[in-house]
Amino acid sequence: MTHLDKGKYFKKHPEDSTVDEGLKEEIVAQAKENDIACSKAEEIAGKKGMTIGDVGKAIDILNINIVECQLGLFGYGEKKKIVQPAKDVAPELKKNIERALQNGRLSCAAAWKIATDLNIPRMKVCAACETLKIKIKPCQLGAF
Numbered sequence: 374m375t376h377l378d379k380g381k382y383f384k385k386h387p388e389d390s391t392v393d394e395g396l397k398e399e400i401v402a403q404a405k406e407n408d409i410a411c412s413k414a415e416e417i418a419g420k421k422g423m424t425i426g427d428v429g430k431a432i433d434i435l436n437i438n439i440v441e442c443q444l445g446l447f448g449y450g451e452k453k454k455i456v457q458p459a460k461d462v463a464p465e466l467k468k469n470i471e472r473a474l475q476n477g478r479l480s481c482a483a484a485w486k487i488a489t490d491l492n493i494p495r496m497k498v499c500a501a502c503e504t505l506k507i508k509i510k511p512c513q514l515g516a517f
Contacts, residue, residue: 382433385515392431396421400432410441411448414514429514439516444484444499444509447516456496458503466491466501474507481513 392400399421403413409432418425432439440448445456469491473483479502488495502509 382436382438385433386430390430390434392434396423396428396431397435400428400435400437404437407436408438408440408448411439411443411514411516412441414439415443425513426515429512429516433515439512439514442512442516443495444481445496446499446509446512456499456503459497459500460504462501462504466493466498467505470498470501470505470507478508478510480511481509484509485513 396417399417400409400414403409403417414428414432415425417423418428421428429439438448442448442454446454449455466487469487470479473479473487475483479498484498484502485495488498491498499509
């Protein structure tokens with residue numbers, strides 16, 4: 374989806390798609406001015422025992438914008454993204470990233486796993502990808 378699709382996220386899903394009322398209430402309660410932070414979506418997934426993808430689909434259906442990507446890639450106002458390329462990339466991090474590539478890209482889920490496995494911030498994985506010219510896609514929430 375692009376900025377031109379803003380407010381039409383529901384179109385990614387079948388017309389008869391619905392959202393469980395309890396999940397809807399939780400998402401709406403966490404949203405501010407029709408925006409919900411990636412971290413809040415992750416929180417909701419954990420609380421509800423759902424996948425982050427299922428929460429992302431519900432957010433789409435409710436036409437709520439996902440902001441403040443935990444990898445720093447989108448949702449930061451005029452700046453769009455806040456991640457900056459790393460000055461250098463540790464060999465172990467580079468090896469883990471390269472091993473996880475699919476079609477030359479690193480999925481958001483793989484980036485999160487690498488961060489967990491290496492006990493480093495998620496944004497550090499993304500910064501390494503910026504340096505290595507590797508795109509992170511797809512987003513677990515379905516944002517891009």
